[in-house]
Amino acid sequence: MALKKKPVTGMKDMLPREMEIRDYVIQLIKDTYKTYGFMSIETPCVEHIENLCSKQGGDNEKLIFKILKRGEKLKLESAKEENDLVDGGLRYDLTVPLARYYSNHANELPSPFKALQIGNVWRADRPQKGRFRQFMQCDIDILGEASNLAEIELILATTAMLGKLDFQNFTVCINDRNILKAMAKYSGFKEEDYDEVFIILDKMDKIGAQGVASELQEMGYDKEKTDAYLKLFGEVTPDVEGIRYLKGKLGDCLPDKTADGMEMIISSVEAAKECEFKISFDPTLVRGQSYYTGTIFEVRMDDFGGSVAGGGRYDQMIGKFTGQDTPACGFSIGFERIVMLLLENGYEAPKQGLKKAYLLDKKMPREGLLKILALARADREAGGQVLIVNMKKNKKFQKEQLLEEGYQEIVDCFEDSYDKL
Amino acid sequence: MALKKKPVTGMKDMLPREMEIRDYVIQLIKDTYKTYGFMSIETPCVEHIENLCSKQGGDNEKLIFKILKRGEKLKLESAKEENDLVDGGLRYDLTVPLARYYSNHANELPSPFKALQIGNVWRADRPQKGRFRQFMQCDIDILGEASNLAEIELILATTAMLGKLDFQNFTVCINDRNILKAMAKYSGFKEEDYDEVFIILDKMDKIGAQGVASELQEMGYDKEKTDAYLKLFGEVTPDVEGIRYLKGKLGDCLPDKTADGMEMIISSVEAAKECEFKISFDPTLVRGQSYYTGTIFEVRMDDFGGSVAGGGRYDQMIGKFTGQDTPACGFSIGFERIVMLLLENGYEAPKQGLKKAYLLDKKMPREGLLKILALARADREAGGQVLIVNMKKNKKFQKEQLLEEGYQEIVDCFEDSYDKL
Known part of the structure; x- marks a missing residue:
């Protein structure tokens, strides 16, 4: 067989110049997150196929690189479908392995447990510019902390790290699944329709309020509801005032605890942040993953059309492994995007010596x-x-x-x- | 499907205490090797199956985790053998990917090129204590340097790093494939028998000179040859004197260049080393990999029965990819062994702050x-x-x-x- 010089489809050889930045950013991430009490952990890149296909991963489950069973376990003749041949796969994120890890080791770990993971994940996405089938993720998660201290610490740590890389003009947008639901409920939508409504709402920054209204009506929602819904978004300011307004307006639809918690997070982050950035309440922030149960947040950068970090609270995932719900909240940096932005901006890692x-x-x-x-x-x-x-x-x-x-x-x-x- | 809590067979979850040491060692390795002018690079963990099965990997090729083709490429019905189903696999070492990388990017890289790679590799070995199916390797290689400067710099860098981890009482053992061959030739062995002879010679530290002689005679080699061969080993001292002795004794069987080069490497390392260790000429050092073409070396530690690092010159591998031979020499640390020794010794990474x-x-x-x-x-x-x-x-x-x-x-x-x- 002829030897191949190019890397496998959709994956990338890292040249020294990019590696210099990557090494620097990784070290900065570790150093910064450790000052917040996060501890490094690592899980194998290969994960049980059962865990990868447990419906926690949404569409990512369609993109798994599957690994052939070995030795006697491989029965090629009798195999009828793919899954007869495989027992493992490359992990597509670090959250499912974290849930498995915690369920396996909770007794050996502090509570709450502040985990830092930096590692490669693999998704067989269609190859396209700037997106690769192997890429690095960098997650911090706090497991076992039900209070908003988790959100506050995650946001402070992530933004401190971005500040140390000289990023400016970024905004932390924050919302809560319970505010999303309360606004939909108040406007007259039924619970079973929420997911559909939120998928359309998620397009607000692309198609505008009028676009959202039209799409909702096209889906058959009546004008009364959609008008009430869009009017509400028009009345909310992107700050604690907006949250207070909703707290008054939505009444029983919105738990006091949710509104007070959001206000607490925003004002604490404002007061304690290590670098300059904005934190905004964004009632249109949806974030796709179905596993989120409370707060959701992301970091948007003016230089970059899209988010460079995202996360939220997922209090029900660990329980799928352990049988007992454990509060959990995480923030994941788009490591590859950060590196790409630094490379594009001609960023140079500080020199180590002559x-x-x-x-x-x-x-x-x-x-x-x-x-x-x-x-x-x-x-x-x-x-x-x-x-x-x-x-x-x-x-x-x-x-x-x-x-x-x-x-x-x-x-x-x-x-x-x-x-x- | 039920979720599984344990990691996949033979692989390991890393707890925070071990990760603290791993993170520290990785950073120390990077910092130290960079002072020697090595540059970080990275290749994808997934490699073309053709490259992995190109006979560079010896027995490791039997231990590959193979990855299923995706989408339309997967034709389960017509598949007759494993390789009809796979187009990639997890790399079993960092050397084959380095050769591919260099063949793909030589024009973009300095010459000579000093590469530093730290990354996971996978081998489906039988699970056993202290050996895992995913483990980290840490390689430095100098490509394009034909002179012994390569060997000298590789040995100095590796030992400097071990010294910074407070390792003492270690020995760098060094030999050359050409000395191995010259001693066999001088004793009357035929070239086609060398590989068999060296496999037995490799057991010297376990079965002793008498054991080696017996095994050789059991294989049918006559007493005259084996006596001459073993006598030679008895006469050689483990230092530059030993090399000079062989240079005189073996005459035309041993190229002057090989003997002088070995002496040069040993005396340079002695003079320039950053920390205390011994460097010994060991004419019984074989090292298994068939791709070595010249110098071979390894680090042995008194605390640990076996080598914790090994390497050598492999001037003919890059050419298999590029069509043009490129001098190459590398040194690989047994990262997992180093970490295991540090953990066993209760080593604590220096504290970062209060x-x-x-x-x-x-x-x-x-x-x-x-x-x-x-x-x-x-x-x-x-x-x-x-x-x-x-x-x-x-x-x-x-x-x-x-x-x-x-x-x-x-x-x-x-x-x-x-x-x-």
């Missing part, structure tokens, strides 16, 4: 090499990045390339003068 | 929370690791647990006295 290259005359005697190795050792122990390479015939070109790679100091080392170095 | 926990009275008013969030922000900005948690009913037990997790300062925050904090 980059220095020693160019060696090919005839360098052993004593000369030993001298240069000793000099390099001293540079390296001082944290410098040191390259020792043989001099090429085209030394001028070699030096130009080294300068381009960021080498600030280039030392010629000749056979007859190394003792003067 | 670990402090604020325990919140459940009735804490909003002003109190804001006060505590502000205090925590200051602690965090100073690099401290800060936890804010609600006080539990059994506060004594909660505090004990926090102390056990390493929290050095625990602050009680009560509803009626938070203003005194």
